[in-house]
Amino acid sequence: MGFNIIFNSTGIINFAQGEFSMFGGLFAYTLAVSLSLPLYLAVLLALVITALIGAFMERLLIFPLRRASVLVAIIATIGASIFYKSLGRILWPKEAYKVPEFTPGNISLPGATISRQSLWVFGLTVVSVTAVYLFLNHTRAGKALRACSVNRLAASLVGINVARMSLYSFILAATLGGVAGLANAPYASYSIGLFLGVKGFTAAVVGGLGNTFGAVTGGIFLGLLEELIPGFLTVVLGVSTGYKDAVAAVLLIAVLLSRPQGILGRGVVEKV
Amino acid sequence: MLEIKGLSAFYGNIEALRAVDLWARAGRITTIIGANGAGKTTLLRAISGLVPVRYGEIRYVGQDITNLEPHRIVKMGISHVPEGRQVFSDMSVEENLMLGAYLRSRRRDGAGIKRDLEMVYGVFPVLEERKGQAAGTLSGGEQQMLAIGRALLSRPRLLLLDEPSMGLAPLVIKDIFSCLKRLHEEGLTLLLVEQDAQIALSVSDYGYVMRAGKIRMEGEARELLGREEIRSLYLGEEAATEGVGDGDQV
Numbered sequence: 001m002g003f004n005i006i007f008n009s010t011g012i013i014n015f016a017q018g019e020f021s022m023f024g025g026l027f028a029y030t031l032a033v034s035l036s037l038p039l040y041l042a043v044l045l046a047l048v049i050t051a052l053i054g055a056f057m058e059r060l061l062i063f064p065l066r067r068a069s070v071l072v073a074i075i076a077t078i079g080a081s082i083f084y085k086s087l088g089r090i091l092w093p094k095e096a097y098k099v100p101e102f103t104p105g106n107i108s109l110p111g112a113t114i115s116r117q118s119l120w121v122f123g124l125t126v127v128s129v130t131a132v133y134l135f136l137n138h139t140r141a142g143k144a145l146r147a148c149s150v151n152r153l154a155a156s157l158v159g160i161n162v163a164r165m166s167l168y169s170f171i172l173a174a175t176l177g178g179v180a181g182l183a184n185a186p187y188a189s190y191s192i193g194l195f196l197g198v199k200g201f202t203a204a205v206v207g208g209l210g211n212t213f214g215a216v217t218g219g220i221f222l223g224l225l226e227e228l229i230p231g232f233l234t235v236v237l238g239v240s241t242g243y244k245d246a247v248a249a250v251l252l253i254a255v256l257l258s259r260p261q262g263i264l265g266r267g268v269v270e271k272v
Numbered sequence: 273m274l275e276i277k278g279l280s281a282f283y284g285n286i287e288a289l290r291a292v293d294l295w296a297r298a299g300r301i302t303t304i305i306g307a308n309g310a311g312k313t314t315l316l317r318a319i320s321g322l323v324p325v326r327y328g329e330i331r332y333v334g335q336d337i338t339n340l341e342p343h344r345i346v347k348m349g350i351s352h353v354p355e356g357r358q359v360f361s362d363m364s365v366e367e368n369l370m371l372g373a374y375l376r377s378r379r380r381d382g383a384g385i386k387r388d389l390e391m392v393y394g395v396f397p398v399l400e401e402r403k404g405q406a407a408g409t410l411s412g413g414e415q416q417m418l419a420i421g422r423a424l425l426s427r428p429r430l431l432l433l434d435e436p437s438m439g440l441a442p443l444v445i446k447d448i449f450s451c452l453k454r455l456h457e458e459g460l461t462l463l464l465v466e467q468d469a470q471i472a473l474s475v476s477d478y479g480y481v482m483r484a485g486k487i488r489m490e491g492e493a494r495e496l497l498g499r500e501e502i503r504s505l506y507l508g509e510e511a512a513t514e515g516v517g518d519g520d521q522v
Contacts, residue, residue, distance in 0.1 A: 144371075150360040150361060150362060153358055154354065154358040155361065155371075156342040157358070159347060159375040159426060160371075160374055161341070161343045162343075163341075190369050238515035
């Protein structure tokens with residue numbers, strides 16, 4: 001969703017989206033473990049810091065490039081991604097950090113065991129998707145953001161400050177990225193950005209780039225395939241399950257080749 | 273109301289406007305006619321802040337608005353109906369209109385916005401019939417009405433219109449222009465850009481003729497309509513292309 005929000009309002013594909021997740025998880029670790037803040041406070045602060053990183057990135061990098069071509073801005077986000085990753089490596093040099101689980105332990109159901117953490121992940125996803133939906137459809141700023149995504153020229157002519165909307169979209173996307181990073185806990189590491197970035201980008205492309213809520217469906221679809229395909233391979237062919245993370249890459253290539261507008265993507269409604 | 277002096281603007285290294293002087297008087301309809309590529313659209317875009325101005329000055333009710341950001345210019349009371357309508361195609365008709373009132377919605381002017389929405393529905397009843405429909409599914413004429421309605425909801429004092437007749441059937445064009453005339457009688461100042469010189473000059477008070485980024489001629493609209501060179505250059509051209517672009521949809 002973070003990819004889509006920025007893409008919609010600015011036309012930029014933000015390759016540093018995965019690094020927002022890295023910051024979300026690692027700041028939560030530092031605040032909760034190193035500074036021993038209560039977990040809920042640490043999580044909240046980590047999201048605020050991530051949102052600020054998004055805001056600074058827009059002001060310092062994207063805003064000065066607003067008159068340059070979109071491609072230049074996209075390349076700049078790749079640079080930002082490398083910068084963030086290096087920064088992450090300096091601040092958090094270990095391979096992996098363990099962020100405490102919100103509520104440790106498992107729940108036993110007949111026939112299955114679910115970790116409490118995965119329920120939190122699910123809950124967080126539902127809450128953030130609902131929040132974004134309400135924001136985009138029922139608030140003044142959200143509608144303005146949508147207007148920018150449909151037609152930037154017309155948006156500026158009705159008096160919407162398009163540059164301001166670009167800032168909002170980065171803040172929103174960074175926050176969502178931070179949430180994804182937390183959801184990926186208990187493990188956080190400086191190198192997680194690319195990994196989560198590829199998955200998030202695949203989810204966005206599968207759902208149809210530009211279709212904010214398609215990304216959610218794309219993500220669920222990707223998640224299911226990641227569990228099912230390796231399992232299938234193990235059972236049928238007896239191959240090891242180490243290929244789980246390759247599923248995203250294969251799916252991305254397959255969708256781009258066969259249906260570049262995404263599985264749920266559709267053309268713009270327009271009478272021609 | 274709007275005074276432009278020595279205005280020059282560039283697209284890359286191409287000079288799209290060359291020292292343009294223009295005056296749109298309050299309470300009047302002023303028209304700029306000229307062929308495609310004469311710089312008419314660039315001129316409107318420079319006024320609303322979409323195209324940077326290199327030299328010269330734009331003054332609106334005495335204030336310098338040259339190179340202000342577009343949203344500030346809307347706030348000052350200039351609303352621009354762009355070329356090709358530019359409606360928010362996958363949003364509903366009513367959402368489009370409400371976005372026109374974007375700057376007013378912060379000031380909690382709910383009653384005023386509602387009154388203006390009724391006014392727009394009064395002028396263009398078809399928009400009320402289709403208020404829940406996606407704007408992209410409207411016909412060309414309806415989209416033009418929507419674009420004008422959206423511009424009116426910002427409650428402008430000066431309305432800029434870029435080619436409102438483009439791609440529309442003659443009957444629809446007549447409809448749109450009679451609505452414009454009506455809005456003008458209610459006190460709105462209009463600055464109109466048109467290729468259809470005949471209809472534009474017939475509703476206007478004053479006219480300018482542009483060619484290659486320059487103003488070549490100006491005068492009272494009635495007088496321009498009578499001039500031999502205008503008749504042969506712009507009205508003759510019009511007669512030759514008539515019947516080609518008269519579909520209702522773009």
